[in-house]
Amino acid sequence: xxxxxxxxxxxxxxxxxxxxxxxxxxxxxxxxxxxxxxxxxxxxxxxxxxxxxxxxxxxxxxxxxxxxxxxxxxxxxxxxxxxxxxxxxxxxxxxxxxxxxxxxxxxxxxxxxxxxxxxxxxxxxxxxxxxxxxxxxxxxxxxxxxxxxxxxxxxxxxxxxxxxxxxxxxxxxxxxxxxxxxxxxxxxxxxxxxxxxxxxxxxxxxxxxxxxxxxxxxxxxxxxxxxxxxxxxxxxxxxxxxxxxxxxxxxxxxxxxxxxxxxxxxxxxxxxxxxxxxxxxxxxxxxxxxxxxxxxxxxx
Amino acid sequence: xxxxxxxxxxxxxxxxxxxxxxxxxxxxxxxxxxxxxxxxxxxxxxxxxxxxxxxxxxxxxxxxxxxxxxxxxxxxxxxxxxxxxxxxxxxxxxxxxxxxxxxxxxxxxxxxxxxxxxxxxxxxxxxxxxxxxxxxxxxxxxxxxxxxxxxxxxxxxxxxxxxxxxxxxxxxxxxxxxxxxxxxxxxxxxxxxxxxxxxxxxxxxxxxxxxxxxxxxxxxxxxxxxxxxxxxxxxxxxxxxxxxxxxxxxxxxxxxxxxxxxxxxxxxxxxxxxxxxxxxxxxxxxxxxxxxxxxxxxxxxxxxxxxxxxxxxxxxxxxxxxxxxxxxxxxxxxxxxxxxxxxxxxxxxxxxxxxxxxxxxxxxxxxxxxxxxxxxxxxxxxxxxxxxxxxxxxxxxxxxxxxxxxxxxxxxxxxxxxxxxxxxx
Numbered sequence: 001x002x003x004x005x006x007x008x009x010x011x012x013x014x015x016x017x018x019x020x021x022x023x024x025x026x027x028x029x030x031x032x033x034x035x036x037x038x039x040x041x042x043x044x045x046x047x048x049x050x051x052x053x054x055x056x057x058x059x060x061x062x063x064x065x066x067x068x069x070x071x072x073x074x075x076x077x078x079x080x081x082x083x084x085x086x087x088x089x090x091x092x093x094x095x096x097x098x099x100x101x102x103x104x105x106x107x108x109x110x111x112x113x114x115x116x117x118x119x120x121x122x123x124x125x126x127x128x129x130x131x132x133x134x135x136x137x138x139x140x141x142x143x144x145x146x147x148x149x150x151x152x153x154x155x156x157x158x159x160x161x162x163x164x165x166x167x168x169x170x171x172x173x174x175x176x177x178x179x180x181x182x183x184x185x186x187x188x189x190x191x192x193x194x195x196x197x198x199x200x201x202x203x204x205x206x207x208x209x210x211x212x213x214x215x216x217x218x219x220x221x222x223x224x225x226x227x228x229x230x231x232x233x234x235x236x237x238x239x240x241x242x243x244x245x246x247x248x249x250x251x252x253x254x255x256x257x258x259x260x261x262x263x264x265x266x267x268x269x270x271x272x273x274x275x276x277x278x279x280x281x282x283x284x285x286x287x288x289x290x291x292x293x294x295x296x297x298x299x300x
Numbered sequence: 301x302x303x304x305x306x307x308x309x310x311x312x313x314x315x316x317x318x319x320x321x322x323x324x325x326x327x328x329x330x331x332x333x334x335x336x337x338x339x340x341x342x343x344x345x346x347x348x349x350x351x352x353x354x355x356x357x358x359x360x361x362x363x364x365x366x367x368x369x370x371x372x373x374x375x376x377x378x379x380x381x382x383x384x385x386x387x388x389x390x391x392x393x394x395x396x397x398x399x400x401x402x403x404x405x406x407x408x409x410x411x412x413x414x415x416x417x418x419x420x421x422x423x424x425x426x427x428x429x430x431x432x433x434x435x436x437x438x439x440x441x442x443x444x445x446x447x448x449x450x451x452x453x454x455x456x457x458x459x460x461x462x463x464x465x466x467x468x469x470x471x472x473x474x475x476x477x478x479x480x481x482x483x484x485x486x487x488x489x490x491x492x493x494x495x496x497x498x499x500x501x502x503x504x505x506x507x508x509x510x511x512x513x514x515x516x517x518x519x520x521x522x523x524x525x526x527x528x529x530x531x532x533x534x535x536x537x538x539x540x541x542x543x544x545x546x547x548x549x550x551x552x553x554x555x556x557x558x559x560x561x562x563x564x565x566x567x568x569x570x571x572x573x574x575x576x577x578x579x580x581x582x583x584x585x586x587x588x589x590x591x592x593x594x595x596x597x598x599x600x601x602x603x604x605x606x607x608x609x610x611x612x613x614x615x616x617x618x619x620x621x622x623x624x625x626x627x628x629x630x631x632x633x634x635x636x637x638x639x640x641x642x643x644x645x646x647x648x649x650x651x652x653x654x655x656x657x658x659x660x661x662x663x664x665x666x667x668x669x670x671x672x673x674x675x676x677x678x679x680x681x682x683x684x685x686x687x688x689x690x691x692x693x694x695x696x697x698x699x700x701x702x703x704x705x706x707x708x709x710x711x712x713x714x715x716x717x718x719x720x721x722x723x724x725x
Binding site: 002003004005006007008009010011012013014016017020021023024047048049050051052053054136137143144159162163164165166167168169170171173174175186187189191192195199 | 310311312313314315382383384385386387389393394396408409411412415416523526528536537539540541542543545546549551553554555560582583584585592593594595596598609633645647648649650703704707708709711716717718721
């Protein structure tokens with residue numbers, strides 16, 4: 001008998017271990033659920049971790065109000081199917097109440113406003129460990145994240161003073177008002193995620209598969225036509241066959257021209273792709289350290 | 301990457317974790333950039349971004365080191381200040397690199413990166429030879445029981461690919477390493493900047509007959525790095541579904557820390573000492589007849605015995621050591637020195653407890669390996685042998701025998717910061 005796991009089963013075992021450690025060490029954990037493939041994967045792994053019991057903590061969705069409709073439908077069906085509790089933190093509510101101010105102009109996005117609503121939702125629900133589907137291969141600043149990432153009472157990340165993380169022993173101790181962000185799928189790559197989704201038959205929103213959509217070009221990125229985005233006169237709507245490699249707020253998530261309509265085709269496409277999946281994210285393009293700056297302030 | 305990607309092959313890959321260490325400016329970031337670039341793990345937009353930055357700075361070559369220096373402070377100072385994790389794969393293996401800084405003040409990060417690695421890659425600048433940092437890194441690799449060590453003699457282009465320079469460094473290191481506990485050491489002459497012997501064999505080192513670095517990383521035997529002999533199952537979480545379908549279900553969830561567990565096995569629960577048999581080994585994908593380290597599973601037992609988080613399920617005929625008095629090698633990770641007689645929180649497997657520091661036996665000089673029994677002041681980056689007494693018994697093995705059950709972390713109860721990494725002797 002050969003006692004050897006392939007790399008996907010080893011990643012799965014590691015993630016399940018991390019999720020269980022969170023459930024055991026914290027009073028009030030939650031999964032930050034965006035409707036994207038990574039948080040769907042995370043939710044799937046959480047189901048596995050507690051089977052045959054239900055996931056013993058809620059899903060939290062930070063809703064910018066600028067969603068693709070498919071994401072919300074998918075979210076509601078998933079929550080129903082697994083019998084989980086859903087908490088929605090609304091950016092629109094924060095704007096209405098005057099706690100957040102909309103960005104102005106053509107590149108206006110609510111991406112930055114999510115941070116405030118996220119921190120408010122964490123505080124209001126007394127969440128002491130917020131699990132996210134971030135991966136270290138996504139972006140330079142994420143490469144330095146710990147599995148258990150400590151946040152001070154202002155929700156800030158201090159990248160130069162992170163706790164050392166040794167072996168697989170996670171230090172979950174914290175002071176009053178502080179919380180943790182935990183990233184159980186830290187070690188997965190984009191290709192690992194797709195292969196695993198295929199292997200496990202995990203359902204995804206249709207946005208990930210190629211479809212015809214009305215889009216326009218801005219700064220070399222194709223954006224979907226939505227009511228939330230203003231277009232310049234030069235930005236003409238055209239119909240293209242596209243799919244999304246990441247799903248975030250509709251105003252900052254670019255579409256990829258792609259014919260990949262099945263998981264097999266997507267895997268082929270990702271494996272031969274020469275551009276990172278966040279290459280279509282205008283939120284990362286604002287500066288070379290855009291992600292680090294947002295993370296320090298408490299972003300996902 | 302024009303050829304079709306083979307999905308079936310992808311499901312057959314092993315996972316290998318390695319750590320990289322080196323002194324300032326010995327080209328570690330460049331080497332990682334080179335591995336990522338030559339194995340086609342760099343995307344066009346990433347490459348384009350660093351090409352532009354290199355050009356703006358007026359650099360002669362595209363600075364591959366920029367790929368790995370993620371934080372703003374690092375980009376400004378051109379150095380690496382924290383462990384960064386990198387990923388790449390070849391058709392044989394998926395690699396996780398823990399890229400650790402070489403500065404003396406950040407040794408704690410090197411220990412962090414080394415703690416879960418199968419292999420340590422240590423860079424030596426061919427012009428400078430075995431340096432204090434090289435020795436320090438080798439000692440840490442030995443202390444943390446990394447099974448394989450590869451010494452990359454870098455910047456060979458700056459010494460005209462001279463065979464004698466390479467051999468002198470190899471001899472120097474071997475002399476020193478004979479005092480260490482490293483089983484497998486290899487040496488490779490490379491130029492990270494030019495790519496010699498990294499992915500492709502160099503034409504400038506005809507005298508070198510060994511493998512390229514990537515070939516070595518792909519083929520070194522790691523399957524026996526896990527302990528599959530001593531059965532250890534630290535209970536992480538108790539699963540009680542509270543549903544009509546699973547009314548009386550009581551499952552012990554955890555990740556196997558050692559050995560192979562089989563359905564029907566006679567097992568003992570610690571600390572209670574009660575024995576019973578394994579009724580089932582459950583996963584979401586169905587029940588298993590056997591499970592082994594490092595799988596995450598849920599175990600149910602024939603008899604109802606009281607087991608909770610922090611307890612351990614083991615085989616009756618192969619017990620771990622139980623006790624409250626432990627001898628450990630500790631690496632101190634923080635500015636505030638270790639307090640002799642001080643009380644700290646500890647975490648060992650899934651068990652949280654407290655301990656008191658009873659004695660400092662000696663401090664290890666990590667350049668000479670000299671044991672100084674007179675010096676009991678243990679500060680940042682010091683490595684020492686100490687004895688501790690815990691508030692509650694731990695179930696442990698020696699670190700040499702099992703990294704999972706032989707390691708623990710020491711936590712400052714006032715600041716909650718992890719201050720010590722301890723390996724049980």
